[in-house]
Amino acid sequence: MFRSLLLAVALASSALSIPETALAxxxxxxxxxxxxxxxxxxxxxxxDYDTSGKTYPLVVWLHGGDQGGSDIEKVRRSGLPKLIEGGKEFPFLVFSPQNPSEELLYPIEKVDAALEEVIASRRVDRSRIYVIGYSRGAFGAWALAEQFPQRFAAVVPIAGGGNRHYLSRTNEKAAFWAFHGxxxxVIPLSDSVVLYERLKAIKRNARLSVLEGVDHSAVEAAALNDSKLWDWLLDQHL
Structure with a gap:
């Protein structure tokens, strides 16, 4: 009897010493x-920037997929930087960031942060900031318009797609002009058509230029050499 009582006490003490199981x-x-x-x-x-004292429009240029990485000289090879290297003059600033990745889409949060630094250090008309992107850069242009809607007065995606479900977040005052061959x-024409139709459905100022017989590599130059684009662009403001 006494031995049974000792055993019961020992078992009770042992149970009290077991740690509680931690809850997730x-x-x-x-x-x-x-x-x-x-x-x-x-x-x-x-x-005339140094002598004028006035504010200027600013164009963000987002290059295609083959100019990413860390060699900034690659950015000069096409698009707006190539036109500038060839002697073309524009009445606006051009900010041409390089995608640090050779494989991934533009990190648009970094693009916007760098853009803000440029705006803060230059005489930029904040009501006339535009983004133009080609191919992978066009995906970035669509994304910037959706994620930073108060930033851009006009968006020009050339041969690129995007997320149509977020187009309702774009600025109602912004204008869009998409180009596709x-x-x-590489990027099907239907990608631009779907986005354009969604913009029209939500009553945005949008247009789409479909270039007959033009392939992916040729549409960039075809769009940028359209003089009507630049007249239209400079008319846009928030």
Missing amino acids: GQTAQTSKATIQADLGYLLYTPS TDDD
């Missing part, structure tokens, strides 16, 4: 990470 849970945290605008870029300023075998 989640706690609210706040990240302290910051976005570094560590992008290389080219910046064009008009010839019928013979594009």
Whole structure:
């Protein structure tokens, strides 16, 4: 009897010493990470910038997929930078960031952070900021218009697609002009058509130029050499 009582006491003491099982849970945290605008870029300023004292429109140029990486000289090879290298003059600033990745889409948060630095350090008319993108850069142009809707007065995507479901977030005052070639075998024409039709459905100022017989590599120059584009662009403002 006495031995049974001792055994019972021992078992009870042992049970009391077993640690409780920790319960799973989640706690609210706040990240302290910051976005570094560590992008290389080219910046064009008009010839009269230093003497005029006025504010200027600014065009963001987003290049295609084959100019990403860390060699900024690649950005000069096509698009607006190529026109500038060839002696073309524009009445606006041109900010041409380089996508740091050779494979991925533009990191648009970094693009916007770097753009804000340029705007803060130059005489920029904030009501006349435009974005033009080609191919992978056109995907970036669509994304910038959706994610930073108060920034851009006009958006010109050339041969690129995007997320039509977020177009309702774009600025109601912004204007859109998309370009795409019928013979594009890289990004299908239907990508631009779907986005354009969605813009029209939500009553945005939008137009689409479908270039007959033009393939993916030729549509960039075809769009940028359209003089009507530049007249239209400079008429847009927020």
